[in-house]
Amino acid sequence: MVIGVDFDNTIVCCDDVFYVEASNRGLLAPDIPNSKEKVRNYLRACGKETAWTELQGYVYGVLVRQAAAFPGVKEFFLGCLRRGLRIAIISHKTRHPVLGPPYDLHGAAHESLKRNGFYDPDGIGMTPADVFFEPSKEDKLKRIAHVGCTHFIDDLPEFLTDPRFPERVEKILFDPNSYHSECDQYRRTTSWVEIGQCVIGRS
Numbered sequence: 001m002v003i004g005v006d007f008d009n010t011i012v013c014c015d016d017v018f019y020v021e022a023s024n025r026g027l028l029a030p031d032i033p034n035s036k037e038k039v040r041n042y043l044r045a046c047g048k049e050t051a052w053t054e055l056q057g058y059v060y061g062v063l064v065r066q067a068a069a070f071p072g073v074k075e076f077f078l079g080c081l082r083r084g085l086r087i088a089i090i091s092h093k094t095r096h097p098v099l100g101p102p103y104d105l106h107g108a109a110h111e112s113l114k115r116n117g118f119y120d121p122d123g124i125g126m127t128p129a130d131v132f133f134e135p136s137k138e139d140k141l142k143r144i145a146h147v148g149c150t151h152f153i154d155d156l157p158e159f160l161t162d163p164r165f166p167e168r169v170e171k172i173l174f175d176p177n178s179y180h181s182e183c184d185q186y187r188r189t190t191s192w193v194e195i196g197q198c199v200i201g202r203s
């Protein structure tokens with residue numbers, strides 16, 4: 001088995017940093033929930049796509065270093081690795097933001113993984129060679145196939161249901177806020193404990 005895992009909002013939770021930064025910039029109405037997805041949807045509905053794009057650049061280029069790993073994700077990684085299962089982190093991430101200052105998005109993500117203990121040789125023990133940041137969604141899909149993933153875990157249902165998604169890969173949606181409905185194209189989960197039960201429990 002080869003387990004592929006998305007990075008942003010799947011391994012690390014960016015809800016707080018998106019909400020706080022958007023609020024600091026005066027972009028939000030007071031009733032918007034503390035959620036990256038709700039912030040995105042609100043800004044797009046208000047015609048503030050440029051503001052949303054610039055916000056993403058700052059969050060993923062600077063603030064992602066502060067983002068904490070989701071509860072249970074490190075235990076899941078350790079459980080897989082102890083059973084000899086390979087894990088690859090595969091994410092759609094350009095080197096620099098589309099708009100705004102040229103932050104190193106890849107460097108910031110690696111720092112986040114290091115800070116959260118994924119590169120700890122006495123713990124999870126992953127290395128940057130296990131992490132693939134792809135410049136486009138198409139390249140991410142190709143990487144999933146090239147790595148030979150048997151399972152892939154992502155927080156975006158539109159990615160898992162892409163018609164180009166590699167065949168014979170079990171798709172697992174990570175939906176901690178229960179924003180999405182059940183779908184016969186993927187297995188919906190709300191926690192990393194649940195993901196562990198459906199992946200490690202069958203390994």
